[in-house]
Amino acid sequence: PSQDAHIPVGTPAPGTAFEAPVNGSAGTPHEAPPQGAQPPTPWQNYDPWAAPGPLQQNGAAVATASQRRGRAKKSLVLGAVVLAIVSGGVGGAVGAYLERNGGMADVELPQAAKEAPGRAPDSVAGIAAHALPSVVTLHVRGSQEEGTGTGFVLDGQGHILTNNHVIEPAGGSGEITVTFSGGETARAKVVGHDSGYDLAVVKVSGVGGLDPMPLGNSDNVQVGDPVVAIGAPFDLANTVTSGIISAKERPITAGGEKGDGSDVSYVDALQTDAPINPGNSGGPLLDSKAQVIGINSAIRSADSGSDLESGQAGSIGLGFAIPINQGKRVAEELINTGKATHPVIGVTLDMNYAGDGARVGTKGTGGGPPVTSHGPGADAGIKAGDVITEVDGQRVHSGEELIVKTRAHRPGDRLRLTLRRGGAEKKVTLVLGSADGD
DSSP: OGGGSSTTOOOOOOOOOEEOOOOOOOOOOOOOOTOOOOOOOOOGTTTTSSSOOEEEEEEEOOHHHHHHHHHHHHHHHHHHHHHHHHHHHHHHHHHHHHHHHHHHSOOOOOOOOOSSSSSOSSSHHHHHHHHHHGGEEEEEEEEEEEEEEEEESSSTEEEEEEEEEHGGGGGOOOEEEEEEEEEEEEOOOOOOETTTTTTTEEEEEEEHHHHHBBBGGGGGOOOOOOOEEOOOOOGGGTTTEEEEEEEEEEEEOOTTTSSSSOOOEEEEEEOOOOOOOOOOOOEEEEESSOOOOEEEEEEEEETTTESSSSSSOOOSSEEEEEEEHHHHHHHHHHHHSSEEEEEEEEBBTTTTTTSSSSEBOOOOOOSSSOOOSSHHHHHOOTTTTTTEEEEEEEEEOSSHHHHHHHSSSOOOOEEEEEEEEEEEEEEEEOOOOOOOEE
C-alpha cells in the first residue's frame, strides 16, 4: 500500500509540523522542524483511547486548579476533625476536673428561704414560746446540800410554785436564787412548804413585768392528751419536751429518807411519757392551750425505783405530776396562811398489813388511837380492824393508796367507803376532816 494510505484525514501535508491537541483541541500547524530533523510521530503524542493523565511540564506532573482545591478541602476537613477530637478530649478533661473540684468560683449551696418565726399556738413550739417567760430555774444552796429545780410564776406579786424537795436543801438559812428565761436573776424567800404534798411557794421581790402562768383544770385531762414539760434537767434551763398523758390517778409515794415518815409525799399523780429528769422537778406540765395541768415531781428510774429524784438515772418514759387542782389549793393555802391543810378520815392505819386493802389499826398499832373519837371515821361507824377496800368505787390495795386517794380531796368533801368486817362487806359515807400539815 502507498504511504498516503497511512496518513489520517486532516493530517498536514509533508513538511508541515503537527502539534498534538491539548484537551481535545484540534492540532495547530506550525513551521516544519529544521532540515534533517525527524518529524514527531503523531501517535506518540496522542492516544484517544488512553486514560487522561496529568500534563507534564519539565518532566513533572502539574495539578489542575480543581485538583488543588480538592486537596485543600480534604486538608481542611481533616484538620477540623482532628481539632474537634482534640477539643472534645480537652473539654471532657476540664469538665471532669471542674466537677471533682467544684469549679473555679466559690461554692454556694441551695437553701430554703427564711420563714416567719411564729408557730401555731397549739404546736409544741407555740406552747413553749407562750410558756417559757413564766418558767424559772431555782438554784438552792444550804450548809450541807445544794440542788437545782424548776418553778413557775403564779401572780404579779412574785409568788412562784415549785416542789418542796427542790427548796429543802436550803433549810432555814440557805440561799435560793431564781433565774428567769431571759437570764435575769433574783433572790427568793420561802413563803410556805408542805412535805406531804411535796409543794412549796417562794417569792421574789423587786422584779417587774412578771408573766403569770395560766392554770388549767386537771379534772378535764384525758389519757392520750398531748402535753409539754418545761424544766432544767441536769441544770439545762428552758428545756422543752413533749409527750402524752399515759395514765391518771396513779398513787405515788416518795421520799421517806428521814425514816420517820414525816417527809413522805403522797400524790394521786398524772402519768406522762414526756421525758422528765432530775432538775425538771417543780416545772409545769402543760396542755395544748399552754395551761398548767400538773407540777412535774417524780420519775420512775430503772435503778432507783419510784422516787422524787433520789437517783440520777435518766428518763425511761415514766414521769409523774401533781394535778394542778391539788396544787392550786395547796398554793393558795401556803400563800395565805403559810401552811396547807390535809383532809383526814380520823383513823390510824396499820402500814404493815400485807393483805389487800387498807386496814384500820388495832389497839397498840401506831402512835394514836385506831379511830379518833368524834372524828369523821367514828361518826361514820368505822371500827378498829376494819379493812377499807374502795374509795368512791375505786379499789385501794394498801394504806398508802388510801392516803393518796384521801389527799386528792379537800377537807369537807364527802367520801363513800367500802369496808370489809368479819367477812362481810359494809358501805359508809363520811365528810373529810382537816389537819394542819408541816
